Amino acid sequence: MSSSDLVLVADVGGTNSRFGLVKAGELHPHGIEDVANDGFAGLHESIPAYIAKSGEKPVRAVLAIAGPIKDGLVHLTNRRGWSFRPEELAAKTGLERVEVVNDFAALAEALPYIEELEPLGPGERLSDATKVVLGPGTGLGVAGLVYRAAADGKAEWIVVPSEGGHFEFADLTDRETAVYGILRRDFGRVSAELVISGEGLERIDKAIGELDGLSTDHREGNEISEAARAGDARSLEVMQLFFDALARFAGDMALTFVARGGVYIGGGVLPKTLDLMDVDRFRMNFAAKKPHERLVSTIATVLITAKTPALTGCAAIAARG
Numbered sequence: 388m389s390s391s392d393l394v395l396v397a398d399v400g401g402t403n404s405r406f407g408l409v410k411a412g413e414l415h416p417h418g419i420e421d422v423a424n425d426g427f428a429g430l431h432e433s434i435p436a437y438i439a440k441s442g443e444k445p446v447r448a449v450l451a452i453a454g455p456i457k458d459g460l461v462h463l464t465n466r467r468g469w470s471f472r473p474e475e476l477a478a479k480t481g482l483e484r485v486e487v488v489n490d491f492a493a494l495a496e497a498l499p500y501i502e503e504l505e506p507l508g509p510g511e512r513l514s515d516a517t518k519v520v521l522g523p524g525t526g527l528g529v530a531g532l533v534y535r536a537a538a539d540g541k542a543e544w545i546v547v548p549s550e551g552g553h554f555e556f557a558d559l560t561d562r563e564t565a566v567y568g569i570l571r572r573d574f575g576r577v578s579a580e581l582v583i584s585g586e587g588l589e590r591i592d593k594a595i596g597e598l599d600g601l602s603t604d605h606r607e608g609n610e611i612s613e614a615a616r617a618g619d620a621r622s623l624e625v626m627q628l629f630f631d632a633l634a635r636f637a638g639d640m641a642l643t644f645v646a647r648g649g650v651y652i653g654g655g656v657l658p659k660t661l662d663l664m665d666v667d668r669f670r671m672n673f674a675a676k677k678p679h680e681r682l683v684s685t686i687a688t689v690l691i692t693a694k695t696p697a698l699t700g701c702a703a704i705a706a707r708g
Contacts, residue, residue: 395438395445395482396701398490399430400453401465401525405695406437408445409702414500416698418443429469431479438480447484448477449701451493453525461487465525486704491528493700494520494653494691495546498532500703503693504651505661508670510687512649515542519646520691521637522654523587527552527580531644551640552580556632566628569594582632585656592625612660626663633657634672641686642676649687657690 396416398405403423407416418441427433430450438445454464463469473485488496498518512518518532529551537543556579558567567577570590574581581587588608596603601621606614614622633652641650650673657664674684693699 393443393445394702394705395434395448396450396698396705397434397448398451398493398695398697398701399463400424400490401463404430404433405698406434407695407698408441408443409698409705411708412706414699414702414706416695416702419695419698424466424469430471430476434476434480434482446482447486447705448480448482449486449488449705451490451697451701452487453490453528456487456489488701488704489528489530489548490697491520491522491530491653492546492548493697493704494522494528494651495530495532496544496700496703497693497696498648498651499542499544500699501691501693501696503691505690505692507652507688507690508666508673510649510670510685511647512687512689513647516647517644518648518651519640519644520651520653521551521640522652522691523584523633523656524654525585527583527587527636528654529640531646532648533644534648547644551643552583553578554636554639555579556582556636559635563628563631565598566591566594569597579632579636583629583636587632588625588629588656591628592622595621595625595628608656609659612663615663623663626660627665630664630669631672634669635675637688638673638676638683641673641683642679645682646686649689651689651691653691653696658692661690 392410394409394411396407403421405421407419409416454462461471473487477485517534521529529549531547533545535543556577558564570577585608592611593603611622615626637650674680676683
């Protein structure tokens with residue numbers, strides 16, 4: 388393979404980075420490796436280390452980053468000290484060019500090409516219609532993928548980055564009003580991300596502990612889900628409040644984008660807790676959008692089960708040159 392055709396693709400999170408290599412124009416990276424960020428001072432160290440280990444010589448890179456890009460400076464939300472400017476990173480790593488996209492924009496880019504999906508209830512994914520991807524992880528990412536038929540008859544996909552995870556989020560039941568009241572007291576406002584994220588799960592748990600006179604000691608998300616599997620009533624309620632919120636937010640995004648191509652759920656939380664979710668209840672809450680219940684009920688919801696969807700998205704970006 389000519390080095391001039393080779394692109395480094397990466398999905399960079401707060402804890403780990405996933406690297407791969409792809410021939411420009413192709414969508415299936417090879418040489419995929421997960422690298423712990425703790426071993427490096429920044430991407431200027433981890434990228435050369437991966438390239439040296441691979442034995443290959445990419446000439447440019449497309450990086451999916453979990454964090455904002457402001458005034459040309461890239462900030463990793465959950466990795467202090469790893470801020471960088473793409474042109475400076477290129478110079479330090481010997482690459483001709485480094486292109487950076489938000490991690491959920493990369494996921495949106497991948498949607499037309501990934502097949503590893505698990506349906507969450509009924510609904511149809513139209514191939515020539517707008518899609519939306521969202522996902523609770525450390526935060527709550529959202530991006531749209533708008534379909535447009537080009538003049539030559541070929542499909543054109545347009546990514547719409549979003550900060551939809553920071554939408555104001557409303558309570559619907561008396562119990563939610565009590566829980567969200569505590570969150571509002573502690574954080575000033577209740578955004579979707581404040582509830583629908585890994586830390587959101589832990590915040591719900593602490594609020595329920597306070598309301599019910601139980602322990603308010605911090606519990607990690609995996610402790611809560613394991614306790615729920617063991618039948619603990621408090622933990623089961625925490626998980627149910629979380630899933631109800633996720634369903635309603637997914638329905639909101641389906642309406643916002645009129646996502647007849649489907650609502651895709653990624654992120655790190657749902658794959659680990661799907662066994663605890665009542666899919667029928669999820670779909671009921673998803674579609675409860677008067678006066679548009681009929682529209683939303685036809686839209687598919689699916690869980691992304693692909694192992695490297697963000698790398699596929701980066702490869703799709705790289706294919707455009």
